[in-house]
Amino acid sequence: MSGSQTMNRDVNTAVIGHFPGGVHPPERKQPASSKPIRKLALPQELILPVRQHIGPSGKVLVAIGERVDKGQRLTEAGLSQGLPLHAPTSGIIAAIEEHPTAHASGLPEQAIVIQPDGEDRWGNKHALPDYHDVEISRLLELIQEAGIAGLGGAGFPTAQKLAQQKPLKHLIINGVECEPYIAADDRLMQEHADDIIAGTRILQYITRCDSVLLAIEDNKPEAIKAIAEAIGDDPQIHLKVVPTKYPSGGEKQLIELLTGDQVPSGKLPMDIGLLMQNVGTAYAVKRAIIHGEPLLERVVTVTGESLKQRGNVWALLGTPIQHLLDESGFTPEKKQRIIMGGPMMGFTLPSSEVPVIKTTNCIMAPTEQELPSPGPELACIRCGACADVCPATLQPQQLQWLAKAKDYDELEKHNLFDCIECGACAYVCPSEIPLVHYYRKAKAEVRNIAREKAKAEQARKRFEARQERLEREKQERLERHRKAAEERKKMQQEKADKPESKTKEGDDKPAGKSAAVAAAIARAKAKKAAQAAKDSPEEDNSAKGNES
């Protein structure tokens, strides 16, 4: 078979480099990876947080009570990093309200609640089966309008990532999926290999790149077979099978693995001529361009021993987690934890009422026996195990000390922001220190300080601008008063000058002025005297006396 030959050839040449560190946790991808992806019954309601990706949320376009079609746009992407949101099925907008979001904080965010009508009626679709004569900018627009964010986890708007115009050495399609339990990409590759390759070709066309590396971990033989067959003998798409090690699916780790190049600290893969997209994203791009369907659903691994039916499901965006669990035979134990994401990088959900969003790849309901709660945190014994496994070659124990001491300058010097939060350090820590938690906290704090600083700077500018304005206004007022005073003076002088000029012609100015002043004084005195005479006749004499 030509497919398996391609595969074998590439297996030998797949790994050029290697990345430091890494761990081998139990994989536990069964039974999710061997069961077909299930379709679920429609939930009672779909809760769609307006913001599901990195970047600002869009403007809501619908009103409560409005009937929407499947695929109808619910929000409009405003700014550059915005992404629109679409109705995953037809129904009625039941509410637009604050709802706990799929975030470790469980804080509420604005969400659109749709009550499905069960008809699943599509609105307008603009299919584009042949994209080769369409301009690239138009394709990027279509991907943007389809609301596609990176489905690998970070949720960065795909069109924006693709729009960076730089010549590419390789386009990397990431099907590694290295985290334990998760098998969503695995199943997608097994069942929709052709669609993924079609999507990859679209991405290739957009980036004008003639070398695509499609990486899969060697613990997914079925997916490797399916993808190899779908690639056929396309000379530009190379299947790369990488050895199983966590976290080889991390963007920077996979790049090092495939090309031997390191992405410099604080730089993007784009800066060294590489671009990475997830297989799920490639699939979504294919649906968006060829079929004209926006991103409405995704594959979610629903697993854990508290569930009877473990496996992958096609979950509409906005499906409440509780619905996924109910559909999978959920028998909660005492103090049941629900985890979103995998066991290494995921977080415990504050409530099972939060919805599936664009970046949700796994929901776990483990038993206490399967995934015991961590024990109490013990003191760091400086064994250095964490430093050995860190794929970013950081010093986790040092970062932990610094994070506890809140020494943020030093943390940045120790490259805290190169930490990918993979959890390998916490996995090996014999003292059960929740290391990643400390890093997340420290990162949030550093960002907060930067935000406060920017705000303080802004306030200072505004304060100074206001001070300047007040000063200017004061000067202007004084200037105005001065001018008005001068004007008055001039007027008076002119008045005084007129009668004078008849009698004292040819006098020089100072004399004229003093004469005018004298005349004015005399006039004022006369007026005063007249006034006094009128007011009080008794004082008439004294006043006259004074005057004489």
Add this chain to the structure above:
Amino acid sequence: MSLFGAVIALGVLALIFGVILGFAAVKFRVESDPIVDQIDEILPQTQCGQCGYPGCRPYAQAIADGDDINKCPPGGEATIKQLADLMGVEAKPLDDAHGEEDVKKVAVIREDECIGCTKCIQACPVDAILGAAKQMHTVIEHECTGCDLCVEPCPVDCIDMVKIKAKPETWQWDLDTVKENIKANSIPVKVVE
């Protein structure tokens, strides 16, 4: 003779360095006092005047002139610590006479009660209130420093100081505040063999 030579040599050197220093003093002249800028950089720029000076910059000037560093309640302990490091003095607790450290707040005008008197606009140190005479006023939320100065002048008491709500993107990973049954150290979850 050798003594004479040494004196001349030193004299010439002194002259050369004198010229260089004199030139540098003119050429690289620093306009304002750099320490005031550094202090101003640390202060929170709330412009609230709780320190007794009309704004952060005047207080920075006062600190440079020897005033106490513990008069800034919005900055709190963190600011006092930084100021102490900068000025080389002992950090002291916040002076209660100037107020207490509080959570960040923002002014909100109850708009239907506003009579449009512009008094708050005049009081706002950062021009964060929008409005005109006999027109409704409103606070530009992201420009408001939460200084409190607009509350007192309002004749109809329609300005509230509201705590800033936490958002997921500004959340500080305080897991204890989420729910009591989620332990702080449950992230990440540990897989065991």
